[in-house]
Amino acid sequence: MNKLNIIETVGILFLLCFPSVVYVSLGSFSYGLFFVSLLFLVRFFKELVFIDKKILTLAFFLLCLGLYSTLLIIDRDAISKPIISAIILVLIIIIFSVLVDRVLITNRTDFNRLVKNIYHIFLVIGFLGVFNLTAFGAYLDLNKPVFPFAEPSHFALAYFPFSLLYMLKEKSNAFLVLPITLIFGISFPNLTFVIIFFIQLLILAPLRYLFFSFTLVLCISLLIPFLEFIDFDYFTSRIIFDPSNMNISNLVYLKGWEAAYIALSDSFFLGMGFQNMGFERTGYYSDLLFLIYKGELNRYDGSFLASKIIVEFGFLGVLFSIFVTWQSLKSYLFLRATKFCEGDLVSIIYAVVTLAVFVELFFRGISYFSPNFIVFLVLVAKNSIPFRNKLNAS
Known part of the structure; x- marks a missing residue:
């Protein structure tokens, strides 16, 4: 080299x-x-x-x-x-x-x-x-x-x-x-x-x-x-998406899509603006995460990029x-x-x-x-x- x-x-x-x-x-x-x-x-x-x-x-x-x-x-x-x-x-x-x-x-x-x-x-x-x-x-x-x-x-x-x-x-x-x-x-x-x-x-x-x-x-x-x-439980907990699955990664992922839906409906499809994710109202999964884990996990990044981009734009x-x-x-x-x-x-x-x-x-x-x-x-x-x-x- x-x-x-x-x-x-x-x-x-x-x-x-x-x-x-x-x-x-x-x-x-x-x-x-x-x-x-x-x-x-x-x-x-x-x-x-x-x-x-x-x-x-x-x-x-x-x-x-x-x-x-x-x-x-x-x-x-x-x-x-x-x-x-x-x-x-x-x-x-x-x-x-x-x-x-x-x-x-x-x-x-x-x-x-x-x-x-x-x-x-x-x-x-x-x-x-x-x-x-x-x-x-x-x-x-x-x-x-x-x-x-x-x-x-x-x-x-x-x-x-x-x-x-x-x-x-x-x-x-x-x-x-x-x-x-x-x-x-x-x-x-x-x-x-x-x-x-x-x-x-x-x-x-x-x-x-x-x-x-x-x-x-x-x-x-x-x-x-x-x-x-x-660790089979690790993978099943991340690919089975339903409200009964209390895995934190699963809930955060669902919360990301929920945030995108809320932002679209509340902003008339205009979005919240660049770097404004987190100002949309909370939903079921956000409240559930806060109740279980006592914190707003991935509130400002959605954990995956599509969630953040759709919320903001x-x-x-x-x-x-x-x-x-x-x-x-x-x-x-x-x-x-x-x-x-x-x-x-x-x-x-x-x-x-x-x-x-x-x-x-x-x-x-x-x-x-x-x-x-x-x-x-x-x-x-x-x-x-x-x-x-x-x-x-x-």
Whole structure:
């Protein structure tokens, strides 16, 4: 590994990991991501003059959303939050646009090496987390920390894009990636990892093997209750959605959809405004969580991104969720049809990041200040959506 590749690997790992450390200490991803972005700003300051006008348009639009949201806010003591968040998000997006440009001009060999390095480091982080060997300081107060990440789901969201890129780089790598993803899902245990495993499996399996794959997965699922080392209750409590299921993750997820419905109906589909989630009235699941756990859990982030976006942007949030879903389907078809060595790198990165955002949107998210989500916005703003090679041909 040459010196330049070491610097790039350390830089991206710092970008992915440091915000989580700040989150554990201060309860916010935005501060950590903003600090890292400032460091990159110093490093790439001269390149800011070449910022794409489409990125500046996106930045201006986000600032307008922040200003507009101050008109909708109920608690006037919190009036600065939308503006400050919008400014921070704009600065982060501008810096990320420079980083994305630098990645996209990287030759394929260096890019492959970068993906391999980060994936192997994530393997070490994952297995240390499985055996709980890195918990210290503030992490000792957390339920299932995976240092530097606060929980397995946060680690899974960072792991997903690089594991998928590593798998696509050489299909033979799937014999390493797929079992390890499933091992992480069972060992932590963590439903997000299991969802990621299924996505990876569906991308990898040829069409003629899809039925066999589904049959195999079904058989494994039927055997799970008889395998004592698997926490079967953990998974059933998260996939059975009914009022009698008092699992905290289940209730928080249902509360997220409930909050979206309440915000849509009470705001006439306009939403509550940027960073105003939490000001909508409470519902059955919110009150139930407060009654059982004596706190407003995930009141301001909904636990998954679709909930927050729909609450804050109303019908525009619904349209955005539909757009990401449609793009995710196209991404899936593209990745199945293309060969990594032949496919356009921009389209491959966009497809992988889109699938990662889909997971954050509907299963487990970490707010707008997620590297996956910001890279997705940057690529959309740069009009990197068209899958220029194999998707159209298929």
